[in-house]
Amino acid sequence: MKLKSIYVCSECGAVSPKWSGKCADCGSWNTINEEVTAVPKKGGGISATGNASVSRLLELSSLNSDTDEGKEIRVKTGTGELDRVLGGGLVKGSLVLISGEPGIGKSTLLLQICGALSRIGKVLYVSGEESTAQIKMRAKRLGVTAADTFLLASSTDMDAVIAVTGNTKPDVLIIDSIQTMTSENVPSAPASVTQVRECTHALLKLAKSSGVSIFIVGHVNKDGGIAGPKVLEHIVDTVLYFEGERQSDYRILRAEKNRFGSTNEIGVFEMGNKGLSEVPNPSAIMLSGRPAGVSGITVFPAMEGGRAVLTEIQVLAAKNPYGGTPRRTSDGFDGNRLSLLIAVLEKRAGYAFSVCDVYLNIVGGLRITEPASDLAVAAALFSALCDRAIPDGMALFGEIGLGGEIRAVSRAAERVAEAKRMGFTRIIVPNACMNGLQDKTGIEIRGVNNLQEVFTGL
Template identity: 55%
Template sequence: MAKLKQVYVCQQCGYEASKWMGKCPSCNEWGSLVEEVVDTAKPKLTKSSRSGNAPVKLKQIVIEQEQRTTTGKEELDRVLGGGIVKGSLILVGGDPGIGKSTLLLQICETIGAQNKSVLYVSGEESVAQIKMRAERLGVATPNLSLLAETNVNIIEVLIKEEKPNLVIIDSIQTVYCEEVSSAPGSVSQVREATHTLMNLAKGYGITIMIVGHVTKEGSLAGPRVLEHMVDTVLYFEGERHASFRILRAVKNRFGSTNEIGVFEMVDIGLKEVKNPSEIMLSGRPTNASGSVVSCTMEGTRPMLLEVQALSSFTSFGMPRRTATGVDYNRVVILIAVLDKRAGMDLSNHDTYVNLAGGLKINEPALDLGIIASIASSFRNIAIDPHTIVFGEVGLTGEVRAVSMAEKRVIEAAKLGFELCIMPKANLDKMPKVKGIKVIGVNNVSEALAALLK
């Protein structure tokens, strides 16, 4: 007979307690403990009931070539490491309305065109609503099947019968398992549903992509174990009201976690951005102080972007510091470096820093660009629009070397930039790039002297 026990499970971190508490002792979240009923009866494992798996010597294991399927989106294939791996479990997360379902529905058209079957399971929309969205996006492949279902047991039986090449679950927080008594979206339900889908993906070689909701803090809702169970975790980033979207891999067992894909939301869905540097720099001012172009690396891709700063005198005793797209604490440190090492008294000036295009970058190579833009606004001297600046800045004002400097300079030369201010430590291994002059600097003072003439 089954032994049932009531436990209280935190819906944020999965912590279990025998009694209710107002505050979770693990993640310190208030009001997150929810009562759930679990089955504590454990079947006895005998030698006959043991799994057929046995240890295998490392030298006896034969590695087969990964079977990848292209999605028809070069940006997505880049993030995935070359395409979708057969039998993988992929989690796609992002804010509501950012384009998760749109991208997955567009993938269905390409996969279906390769004569492969696709099953789209939705727990949030009816099949008629999905068809309306498919018609708007131009998705009309006959190999796409739609299903509106939330019972994971029914979904499991259907997948075993149909054996599609690709399954999309939208979303994991809406499906439930009959054996678990808690509500859909709870820690237990998400864990059990994901475990069932993982067994299907590995056992039958079916690629499964699941959509995950995010919390108000921007992290995936549900237990942290959800991200550990899947093979790949993709995050959609960007402002919902802006047109550009960035797809970033934060976990990938079959590729790099440093690559990003850039998309633009248009009226017919998500459109790939082949050259994000050119798009990010379009419309920038040509003769305005406080604007400078810098370069960041996202994986192996160099991306040029505009760093803007505004320094304004204030009569209040406490000046404001605001940062959009970059780390606020980093900006405060760089302002202190300007004050101490470059002799710029910003103690009575409000300072605002912004990355144009709605991007969020944490790479230290933007340090010199941020300093140059603040100094340009403070002195009201415009920087030549054909100049690019990058480098990491230390607390003593030194400009440190950055990785892949050659790729950054080549990308700048392709877009017509004529002067590059970069760390002097990178000049030793820097080949001559046609069409652009490179100046190496040791510290912030040298960089500002070359920029603010």
């Protein structure tokens, strides 16, 4: 076998014949690494004209034929928040990538899920990072109770894992993590992009041919040499991100890609000393610790997939004593949208932010992308600037147009219902949504047409 060097970007997986500081494909710097790989045999490759010696034919199926193919078989994992993010349960034969920063709780989540899964099927948990003794200790600490169908292995040998999967026929296979796996059949260094990509390809084939559902853990890591999960996203069926703020115990599971469901759903968990527990009522935790009577704080009923979640928005407006360009910083909210809303407030309502630095934060690690949040963000900006607290028990939603008009948004009734359920007494909504609200009892609802109407009532 002849070997040669290729240069692979660890961010996007692009291959080039020579090294450079910047990837020509994705534009990342210092992500190109040398990998040694085998030279393909002469005469290989795919002929475009067809080859008479090919005796295999494809099995064809009519799109209209009513067979079981294409109908996904789903299993409830026993963890409702995960099932929700997966689109209603784990699909048989699917390949799911879970990635997230070191220590965020990927192994903990999978170990806990597997405990529950082992009671309804067979689980094979392969760790390339911990010994079986360590995994057992962790399971004990977390109080994971498993059936005898929970099998453990500590290995980094992809070929052996595939062989053992063939022998033991688990329903669910866990690979923790994909970066630790190597195959002898891939002539590249361990943890190289090629190695990680080929191992993932092999797992995809395994999932599709045997029907085993596979979770692989992928580390998010920018230091070269290790394949960024971006490379893997194209291969797998579903990409889940597990995120949270270091200081906070709350973790959010989010689908970035899902061949079997929507990517709008989030799962919310809380990390405790007994591991992760589900948070079926995210509004309560998103609002916990909300200070009363403080300016710059509003509550927005966000739609996170199928459910409404009350979200706290915080704005701090601080006079910039040195003049110059004011800062606009935002966390969990689009910075351009923030600048636009500030411009609309200045132009249409006469509030001057030009001498203020503005900091916006969406509490609890949520990311808000809905235009429906405009009104709550604008009210938080107004409240911060005037140093006037928004009345307790009030929520707001509505899209703001460039003319300062408040525009209708979708799913108004669900947003109002969630605010009511959480004990809110007042809600400000676009006037155009008023007619669509069937149930107007139990909460004071005010429909508004423009920014002036909003602020005169606050």
